[in-house]
Amino acid sequence: MQSREIHLKRRPVGEPVAEDFAEMLVDVPEPGPGEVRVRNKWMAVDPAMRGRMSDAKSYVPPFRLDAAMEGPAIGEVESSNDPDFAPGDLVFSRLGWREAFTAPASALRKRPRGDLPSEAWLGYAGSTGLTAYAGLLRIGGLKPGDVVFVSAAAGGVGSLVAQIARLKGHKVIGSAGGARKAAFLRDTLGLDGVIDYREEPSLTKALAREVKALGADGIDLYFDNVGGDHLQAALAVANPHARFAICGMISQYNVTDKPTVPRNLTQIMVKKLTLKGFIMSDHLDLEPHLVADMTAWHKAGLLKEVNSVQEGIGHALDAFHGLFKGENLGRSLVRL
Numbered sequence: 001m002q003s004r005e006i007h008l009k010r011r012p013v014g015e016p017v018a019e020d021f022a023e024m025l026v027d028v029p030e031p032g033p034g035e036v037r038v039r040n041k042w043m044a045v046d047p048a049m050r051g052r053m054s055d056a057k058s059y060v061p062p063f064r065l066d067a068a069m070e071g072p073a074i075g076e077v078e079s080s081n082d083p084d085f086a087p088g089d090l091v092f093s094r095l096g097w098r099e100a101f102t103a104p105a106s107a108l109r110k111r112p113r114g115d116l117p118s119e120a121w122l123g124y125a126g127s128t129g130l131t132a133y134a135g136l137l138r139i140g141g142l143k144p145g146d147v148v149f150v151s152a153a154a155g156g157v158g159s160l161v162a163q164i165a166r167l168k169g170h171k172v173i174g175s176a177g178g179a180r181k182a183a184f185l186r187d188t189l190g191l192d193g194v195i196d197y198r199e200e201p202s203l204t205k206a207l208a209r210e211v212k213a214l215g216a217d218g219i220d221l222y223f224d225n226v227g228g229d230h231l232q233a234a235l236a237v238a239n240p241h242a243r244f245a246i247c248g249m250i251s252q253y254n255v256t257d258k259p260t261v262p263r264n265l266t267q268i269m270v271k272k273l274t275l276k277g278f279i280m281s282d283h284l285d286l287e288p289h290l291v292a293d294m295t296a297w298h299k300a301g302l303l304k305e306v307n308s309v310q311e312g313i314g315h316a317l318d319a320f321h322g323l324f325k326g327e328n329l330g331r332s333l334v335r336l
């Protein structure tokens with residue numbers, strides 16, 4: 001059996017370009033003892049993959065050059081030489097960016113079929129869901145009456161943060177880029193305040209306007225996916241003792257110059273704010289709660305299950321580049 005896979009050929013500087021990658025055709029061996037052969041059905045692309053393309057020290061090692069990159073994937077077991085896996089099993093792995101692979105059974109986690117669509121394990125019931133859930137509830141400490149602000153609110157993590165907070169009865173302001181996304185936040189997710197940041201000369205003024213329209217004094221919880229001027233606006237419009245769950249800073253990932261914003265960090269002290277960064281993988285203990293809540297919301301028809309889907313491994317890099325151009329609505333997936 002053969003598989004196409006995407007290799008990292010050189011480390012990008014600034015925005016990644018086509019020459020940084022190569023599509024390779026490789027043989028996928030029969031599984032040896034304790035190994036399983038899997039055909040991937042879905043893979044997801046994440047902004048964090050940009051970090052692993054560089055060799056800067058981080059919380060996960062960089063991708064190796066001249067090897068297939070890694071990322072979340074859902075596949076089906078084709079053949080197994082391990083007693084715990086059988087053909088037809090649905091499995092999660094971090095061996096995305098390839099159509100098929102043979103790996104030790106320890107690299108796989110079985111996922112149930114039935115209650116949820118397969119791709120949900122890469123979205124609301126998977127790492128994206130856990131990022132939103134842990135960040136909002138544990139790191140942000142969502143509590144009654146909180147007014148929540150979330151950036152990149154039309155993306156994978158952001159759209160789930162917004163929905164969980166709304167389902168728990170909170171007023172939510174979301175920001176996203178462009179009229180299509182603003183309409184999605186307003187009409188599909190039903191958010192209480194919407195900012196199309198591309199149309200706003202001042203994000204701080206826009207956020208203050210939305211807060212005022214809700215009859216609130218400020219925001220109590222900011223879920224940051226973007227950093228930069230979004231973080232600056234949230235600091236400016238935060239209530240005293242507000243909590244900031246620092247999930248990501250996508251506006252900074254391709255930047256090669258020193259950041260110029262936020263310029264108002266003194267607000268952290270003046271307003272006695274709490275800013276806390278987090279990484280989803282430190283909160284795996286919340287997985288059973290996430291899956292129970294998401295399954296219940298899914299069955300009750302309360303979740304807007306939004307994915308942007310590219311077809312085929314040949315379009316996986318398009319999906320990845322699209323994250324930085326804001327092309328995706330909801331979770332960005334590739335059907336393999």
Ligand SMILES: NC(=O)c1ccc[n+]([C@@H]2O[C@H](COP(=O)([O-])OP(=O)(O)OC[C@H]3O[C@@H](n4cnc5c(N)ncnc54)[C@H](OP(=O)(O)O)[C@@H]3O)[C@@H](O)[C@H]2O)c1
Nearest residue numbers: 047155156157176177225247248249250251278279280326
């Ligand atoms: N801490 C963790 O464990 C963890 C885990 C997963 C993800 N994350 C972080 O969470 C964030 C969202 O990840 P995701 O996978 O759900 O991606 P996503 O939000 O689905 O996609 C990225 C979105 O970011 C926005 N964006 C891109 N460049 C931007 C810029 N310069 N300024 C403002 N917005 C920009 C775009 O939306 P617009 O069109 O609205 O600009 C784009 O659609 C990222 O920062 C990611 O690194 C963290």
